[in-house]
Amino acid sequence: MLRSSSVKYSSLLTRFRLRGRALSTQPASASLGCLPTTDSPVVSKLAFFNSVTGDGSKIPSYRVLDGLGIPIEGAEVPEACISEQFARRLYENMQLLPTLDNILYNVQRQGKISFYYGEEAAVIGSAAALADDDDHVFRVLAQYREVGVLLWRGFTIDRVMAQCFGNHEDSGKGRQMPVHFGSKPHHFHPISSPLATQIPQAAGVGYALKRDPERRSKNVACVFFGEGAASEGDFHAGMLLASTLPSPTLFLARNNGFAISTPSSQQFYGDSLSARGPGYGVDTIRVDGNDVLAVMSAVKEGRRRCLEGGRAVLVEIMTYRVGHHSTSDDSFAYRGRQEVENRKKIDNPITRFRLFMESRGWWNETEEEELKSRLKQDVLAAFKRAETLKKPDLAELFTDVYAEEPWNIREQREELAGLLEKYGQVWEPWRNELKIFKDEGKLSG
Ligand SMILES: Cc1ncc(C[n+]2csc(CCOP(=O)(O)OP(=O)(O)O)c2C)c(N)n1
Numbered sequence: 280m281l282r283s284s285s286v287k288y289s290s291l292l293t294r295f296r297l298r299g300r301a302l303s304t305q306p307a308s309a310s311l312g313c314l315p316t317t318d319s320p321v322v323s324k325l326a327f328f329n330s331v332t333g334d335g336s337k338i339p340s341y342r343v344l345d346g347l348g349i350p351i352e353g354a355e356v357p358e359a360c361i362s363e364q365f366a367r368r369l370y371e372n373m374q375l376l377p378t379l380d381n382i383l384y385n386v387q388r389q390g391k392i393s394f395y396y397g398e399e400a401a402v403i404g405s406a407a408a409l410a411d412d413d414d415h416v417f418r419v420l421a422q423y424r425e426v427g428v429l430l431w432r433g434f435t436i437d438r439v440m441a442q443c444f445g446n447h448e449d450s451g452k453g454r455q456m457p458v459h460f461g462s463k464p465h466h467f468h469p470i471s472s473p474l475a476t477q478i479p480q481a482a483g484v485g486y487a488l489k490r491d492p493e494r495r496s497k498n499v500a501c502v503f504f505g506e507g508a509a510s511e512g513d514f515h516a517g518m519l520l521a522s523t524l525p526s527p528t529l530f531l532a533r534n535n536g537f538a539i540s541t542p543s544s545q546q547f548y549g550d551s552l553s554a555r556g557p558g559y560g561v562d563t564i565r566v567d568g569n570d571v572l573a574v575m576s577a578v579k580e581g582r583r584r585c586l587e588g589g590r591a592v593l594v595e596i597m598t599y600r601v602g603h604h605s606t607s608d609d610s611f612a613y614r615g616r617q618e619v620e621n622r623k624k625i626d627n628p629i630t631r632f633r634l635f636m637e638s639r640g641w642w643n644e645t646e647e648e649e650l651k652s653r654l655k656q657d658v659l660a661a662f663k664r665a666e667t668l669k670k671p672d673l674a675e676l677f678t679d680v681y682a683e684e685p686w687n688i689r690e691q692r693e694e695l696a697g698l699l700e701k702y703g704q705v706w707e708p709w710r711n712e713l714k715i716f717k718d719e720g721k722l723s724g
Pocket residue numbers: 424472473474504505506507508509533535537538539600604
C-alpha cells in the first residue's frame with residue numbers, strides 16, 4: 280500500500296518536472312517545474328511581490344507631446360491621422376467643451392439645468408480614435424463626462440441643449456436627467472446615474488457582439504468610467520466577465536484624481552487602475568490624459584487589439600479635474616484654489632495642443648479669437664433656442680414602457696385627463712405650468 284502510493288507520487292513528480300521543463304524559459308538545469316494546475320514556475324526563493332512591473336517601479340505613462348507641445352524624444356506623432364485639417368478638427372472640438380461648460384455653468388446658476396464636463400484631451404482624443412467607419416462600429420457606454428464623443432460623431436449643439444432642457448426635440452422625451460445623453464444613430468447607449476452600471480453592461484454588449492457573426496471582429500463595446508466608479512464592485516464584475524468570456528470590450532478609465540470630493544488617494548492604495556488589468560489577464564496601458572495625441576494613439580491601438588484579438592483592453596487615462604465635479608459642487612471646499620490654478624496653467628491639454636499646432640504653423644492668435652467667439656455664439660444661440668421650445672407632449676408620460684397600454688396605466692391617464700379638465704384652466708399653478716408643454720398640456724396622445 281505504502282509502496283504503491285509512493286510510486287504514484289514519484290511518477291507525478293517526474294511529469295510535473297518534465298512539463299515544467301517544456302514550458303519554462305529558464306535553462307533546463309534551473310527549472311523546478313510548474314504547479315500542476317497552472318503554468319506558474321516553481322521557485323525556491325521566498326519572495327512576495329506588490330508590483331506588476333517586476334522591479335517595484337510604477338507603471339509608466341505613455342506620452343507624445345511635452346508641456347510645450349513638442350514631441351518628446353522617441354515619441355511617434357501619429358502623422359497618418361494628424362493632417363492640418365484633422366488637427367484643426369481636434370482643436371475645435373476640444374475648445375467646444377469648455378465653451379459649453381462655461382455657458383451652461385452660468386445658466387445652471389440661474390437654476391435652469393445641471394451640467395458637468397471637462398477633460399478635453401481625454402474625451403476628444405478617445406472620440407477621434409473611436410470614429411466609426413464603413414466596416415467598424417464602436418459602441419459607446421459612457422459615464423456622464425463624455426459628451427465630446429457625441430459631438431465628434433455629429434450630435435449637434437441643439438441636441439445637447441434639447442436633452443439638457445428636456446424639450447420636445449430631445450429624443451429621450453425629457454425623461455432623463457440633464458447630461459444623461461443617449462443616441463441610437465450615434466451608437467451611444469443612454470447614460471444612467473448609478474455609477475459603474477455601464478461597466479458590466481459593456482462586457483455583456485461586447486460578448487453579444489462577438490456572438491453575432493455579422494458583427495464579430497467589426498464592432499467593439501467601449502466603456503468610459505471614472506476612477507471613482509472603478510471602486511464599485513461592478514468594475515470588477517465587468518473586467519472579470521470580459522476577460523473570462525472573452526469579448527471585444529475597451530475599458531476607458533478616466534483617472535481625474537477625484538470622485539466628487541474624495542481624492543483618488545482615498546480610493547485605492549496600489550498602483551492605480553492600470554495595475555488591475557494584468558490581474559484579469561487584460562492588455563493594459565496608462566496614458567497621459569492631457570496629451571490628445573497620446574490618448575488618440577493609445578485608444579486606437581486598444582481598439583485594434585479588441586478587434587483583432589476579440590479580447591478586452593484597459594486604457595487608464597491620467598488627467599486632473601480642474602472644474603468642480605458638477606454644477607452642484609464647490610470644489611474649493613475640499614482643495615486649494617492655488618492647486619487648481621497651477622494645474623490649469625502647467626498641464627492644460629488645450630494649451631499643449633495649441634502650442635503643437637502653432638509650432639507647425641497651423642494656428643495663430645487671430646484664429647484663436649475667431650474660434651472662441653464663433654463657438655460662444657453657436658452655444659448661446661442653441662441655448663436661447665432651446666429655452667423657447669416647449670416640453671414634450673404630456674401624453675408621453677404614459678408611453679414607451681409597454682407595447683400595449685395595460686389597464687392600470689389607462690386608469691392613470693384617464694385620471695390625469697379628468698383632473699386637467701377640472702383644474703387645468705382654473706387653478707393658477709397648473710394654468711401656468713401647462714403652458715410650457717406642447718399643445719398647452721392637452722392630453723392629445
Ligand atoms: C452607485 C452610486 N454611488 C454614488 C453616486 C454619486 N456620485 C455621482 S458622481 C460620483 C463621483 C464619481 O467619480 P468618478 O467615477 O471618478 O468620475 P468623475 O466625476 O471624476 O469623472 C458619485 C460618488 C452615484 N451616482 N452612484
